[in-house]
Amino acid sequence: MQDKTIMITIDEQGHSTLDLEGFAGRSCEKVFDDFRGGDRLSIERKKPAYYTGEQVQQEKSQR
Amino acid sequence: MSKYGVSITELREEKYLLDALREMGYRPEVHHEAVPMNSYYSEQEAKQAHIIIRRHELRGAYGDIGFVRQPDGRLTLIADELDAYRGYGERWLGHVQQLYKEKQTLAMARARGYILKKREVIQTREGQQVRLQFAVRR
Numbered sequence: 373m374q375d376k377t378i379m380i381t382i383d384e385q386g387h388s389t390l391d392l393e394g395f396a397g398r399s400c401e402k403v404f405d406d407f408r409g410g411d412r413l414s415i416e417r418k419k420p421a422y423y424t425g426e427q428v429q430q431e432k433s434q435r
Numbered sequence: 436m437s438k439y440g441v442s443i444t445e446l447r448e449e450k451y452l453l454d455a456l457r458e459m460g461y462r463p464e465v466h467h468e469a470v471p472m473n474s475y476y477s478e479q480e481a482k483q484a485h486i487i488i489r490r491h492e493l494r495g496a497y498g499d500i501g502f503v504r505q506p507d508g509r510l511t512l513i514a515d516e517l518d519a520y521r522g523y524g525e526r527w528l529g530h531v532q533q534l535y536k537e538k539q540t541l542a543m544a545r546a547r548g549y550i551l552k553k554r555e556v557i558q559t560r561e562g563q564q565v566r567l568q569f570a571v572r573r
Contacts (some may be wrong), residue, residue: 376551376570380540384562386444386532387526390542394438403571404438406547409539410508411442419437 380407387414444532446510448539452486452502455534461488474501475515482513495521529562537565548572 376394383389387423392400400418439467446452449465456463464470469483474492475509484501493500498515500523505511512528544551544567553568 373563376571380470380567380569380572381557382444382533382536382540382565382567383559384529384564386529386531388440388442388444388536390440390442392438404440406543406549407540408440408442409543410447411445411536413440415439415441417439419439434573 376403378403378407444536446502446518446535447508448511448535449486451535451538451542452510452531454538455531456486456488458534459531461492463488469503471515472513473502475517484513486510493523496523497521504565512518526562533563533565537567540567 377392378392379391381391383409388411390404392403399424439502442532450501453465464487466485468485468487471481471483472476472487474482484499484503488500490496492498496515497517500512500514500518502510503513515525541551549569550568550572551567555564555566557564557566
């Protein structure tokens with residue numbers, strides 16, 4: 373299983389870039405919101421792993 | 436990678452803003468009610484702020500620099516326009532935001548049980564970047 377890591381890069385122009393690895397679905401959203409804080413989002417991209425993990429979680433809950 | 440985002444730092448929490456300004460060497464005044472700021476033009480209507488750095492602490496500045504609490508909770512910069520050309524413009528504010536965001540992130544992570552694995556300072560053409568890596572407690 374892939375490790376869950378959070379990388380935040382804070383620049384001198386008042387921007388921060390948040391990069392989550394190994395998360396999926398709702399847990400991804402929670403961590404993302406924790407680190408975003410009250411900041412205004414200018415770019416948001418979900419990666420394939422986000423959906424793959426969510427699908428697996430849904431399949432498990434249907435059993 | 437499962438999610439990626441870029442956000443613009445908004446100054447909302449007084450504590451981290453004060454910590455950032457103190458780290459930059461200032462002794463900011465804090466006022467529950469906004470108080471007048473000194474300006475280069477004495478005939479100008481006095482601007483008011485809740486957090487103020489007096490101009491004697493700001494090398495080369497014409498006026499005080501302040502932060503005003505807005506109705507939506509944000510703390511926004513208020514300064515003489517002339518001082519943007521004296522080293523207290525967007526770049527100065529960006530540095531304040533950078534220190535603020537790092538302090539806020541570290542405090543939030545500690546409180547919610549994330550583990551800080553690494554802190555790096557990277558020099559780029561656009562200036563310094565602070566990179567923090569966290570892991571989730573199992």
